[in-house]
Amino acid sequence: MSKISEIRQLPLEELKVRLRDSEEELTNLKFQLALRQLDNPLKVRYARRDIARLKTVIRENELKSRKSA
Numbered sequence: 615m616s617k618i619s620e621i622r623q624l625p626l627e628e629l630k631v632r633l634r635d636s637e638e639e640l641t642n643l644k645f646q647l648a649l650r651q652l653d654n655p656l657k658v659r660y661a662r663r664d665i666a667r668l669k670t671v672i673r674e675n676e677l678k679s680r681k682s683a
Contacts, residue, residue: 618667618670621668621671622674629672629675632668633668633669633672636661636664637665640661640662643661644658
């Protein structure tokens with residue numbers, strides 16, 4: 615789980631890589647949950663929130679670049 619202040623300091627390309635990795639992790643967690651192999655179901659919630667944070671910061675960066683251009 616990442617703090618929003620840490621995420622905002624990352625470059626855009628790193629954010630996109632982390633987003634892709636987090637989405638893959640969420641898919642794996644959902645699969646494990648369906649097979650009842652997941653020891654902590656809260657991991658799914660945390661993964662979804664991390665994805666939301668990353669998408670929010672990416673969108674903020676896109677809006678800043680549009681506004682300045």
